[in-house]
Amino acid sequence: MDITHALVLGAVLALCVFYARLNSKFSRLPPGPPGLPIIGNILQVPSKLTFLKFAHWVKQYGPIYSINVLGQPWVVISDIDTAADILDRMSNETGERPRLIKANEFLEHGRNLSIMPKNDLWRAMRKATHESLNGRAITNRLFIQEEEAALQVQGLLLHPEIPIEAPVHRITSSLNMRNLYGMPSIPLQGPSPSHRLEEIGKVLFDAMVPGRSAVNIFPPLKYLIARSQWLRGPADKIYKESTDECIKLLRSEPVDGDRFLSSALREKQSIHGMCLEDSAWLVGMLHLVAQYTTSIAILWLIMAFTLYPEVVKKGQLELDSVVGHHPPTFEDLTQLPYLEAIVKEVLRWRPPGPMSVAINRDPTAYSNGHGFNPDRFLTSENEIREPPSDTHDDFLSFGYGRRVCPGREVAIRTLKICAAYLLWAFDFQKARDDDGNELFPNDMDMMDVGPTVYPAPFQSQMIPRHPDLEERLRHCGPK
Ligand code: HEM
Known part of the structure; x- marks a missing residue:
């Protein structure tokens, strides 16, 4: 046999072994749509609004199926019971992340908490994050959320x-x-200290889409x-720029006491076994993740208020009966079950991370899941219902198991106070075009931004409910 034949034979054998391994990897997984040899289903997976295709396949292949994305197995889970069994109860095994080599290894050197493997640094970062963002730790900073919600309305x-x-x-950057x-609070108009990091974040987020890089x-x-x-x-250049920016922010001179995450990290960096770069990346990435997800949820909230006047009316009736004409505070929120139901519903209806769309529409827990209906979370006595088991208090959009969102408590509070302020301040009407026709925001018009999905730009006409709204807001915003 000459050398050329030997090489060809070798290559064919290598391909056969690769293919056989691939097949054995997939043979252990639940079946899904048939794909092509080696490249699998990649040509059937749209690069935009992928979750819609996944939801479509659920009808054909059931609540759990797998697809082959260029040799990488993806398992798609779309019902609450299966998700709890696999992602919560087996979370030790399923808490890993898909290997995003470009983003995690080249652009971020394994320092982005949300996509890094479950290693010692991940454990240290989770611990440090939990210490500063758990429900108890954030209670003495709730005034910030109230002030920022007022400034948003302003x-x-x-x-x-x-x-x-x-x-x-x-508001999300400022928070x-x-x-x-x-x-200090970021003014309504003017430079933002987070601008540069957010610009870099667009590149980092884009690289988090699997299949986006060779x-x-x-x-x-x-x-x-x-x-x-x-x-x-x-990639080295982006890593250096990101690190420099994150370190600059971490070292910035605080104006607001010492009760925030970066000061705790500066003190306890070595306790958690982190170096300066680790701490700087941790806080920088928390900002970016929180910024994208919370902005998306607030935008959907405003769209829901514009599309569903009956929800606004009911929310205002409840709110007015508790706060009267005063701006809402966190203290009032405990007496506002319908408002809490609105927040649960907006996160269920349009989760910022769209991969939980199908689970959030599991008909065993959420009938008519396509519609926006906060009442589904209330009992006939107008109290928040007992959440069905395995629904994480009806907040399934924050994920599962060991990787469950560590910013959940902060995010829920932000959304509640924003919803309260918006309902207190405005009536929502459809904007009109030049001919006076109503412009209906399209709740199916969405844009992928990295692994999240934003509503496409839309308009809403917000009519002040109080003649002296501007004056009142001046007293509630940041001092
Ligand atoms: C409406 C707002 C938010 C939503 C819907 C949301 C949702 C999620 C989801 C679905 C995950 C993945 C969980 C999993 O893999 O099972 C996640 C992870 C994460 N979230 Fe959030 N999140 C929100 C706000 C925030 C905020 C405010 C912060 C920080 C202050 C934050 C920080 C993180 C981090 C660091 C991770 C990665 C955790 C890890 O991989 O260990 N999120 N979030």
Whole structure:
């Protein structure tokens, strides 16, 4: 046999072994749509709004099925019982993350809590995060959320000409800059200290989409890239810029006491076994994750208020009976079950991370899951219902098991106080075009942003409910 034949035979054998291994890997998984050899189902998986296709396959293949994305097995789970069995009860085994080589290894050097493997650094970061973001720890910083919710309403009132996304983006950035770094509130108009990090974040988030880069698809490329300064250069540059920015923010001079995450980390870095880069990345990534997810939820909240006037009316009736004409506070929120139901429903209806859409519509817990109906969470006595088992208090959009969202308590409080302020301040009407026709926001018009899904830009006309709203807000915002 000459050398050419030997090489061809070798390559064919290698392919056969690769294919056989792939087949045996998939043969242990629940069946799903048939795909092509080696590349699997990749051509059937749309690059945009992937979750819609996944939901479609549920009808054909049932609540749990698998697909092959260029050799990587993905298991899709779409009902509450299976999710609890596999993601909660087996979370030690299922708490790993898909290997996102470009994002995790090249751009972030394994320092992004949300996509890193379950290793010692991940455990240290989770512990440090939990210490500062658990329900008890955040109670002495609730005034920040109240002030920022007031400032958001002020922004919507004073600048109706600006797209809704801008004040929503501001509040989420401002909350994080204050809570994570002890910075002052970000003004309605003007420079934001988080701007540079958020610009870099767009690149990092984009790289978190599986299949977006060649090295995720064909992992052995990693060795080639790692050895080539030319191939690795752009990722090294982004890593350096991100690290410099995160360290700059971590070292910024706080103006707001010492009760925020970055000060705790500066004190206890070594206790948690982290180095400066680890701490800086932890807080920087918390900001980005919190920023995207919370902004999305607030935008859907405003869209729901615009589309469902009956929900607004009922929410205002409840709110007015408790707060009268005064701006709402966290103390009032304990007496507002319908408001809590609105927050549960907006996260169920349009989860910021769309992969939980199907679970959030499991008909065994949520009948008519496509509609927006906060009443589903209330009993006939107008109290919050006992959540069905395995639904995490009817907040399934925060994920499962060991990787469950550590920002859940902060996010729920932010959404509640924002919803309360919006209902207290405004009536919501559809905007009108130049001919006076109502513009209906389209709740199916969405945009992928990294692993999250935003509503496409929409308009809403917010009519102040109090003649002296501007004056009152001035007393509630940041001092
Ligand atoms: C409405 C707002 C939010 C939603 C819907 C949300 C949802 C999620 C989901 C679904 C996960 C993945 C859980 C899993 O894999 O099972 C997650 C993880 C995470 N979230 Fe959130 N989140 C929100 C707000 C926040 C906030 C405010 C923070 C921080 C202050 C935060 C920090 C994180 C982090 C660091 C992770 C990764 C945890 C890990 O992998 O160990 N999130 N979130």
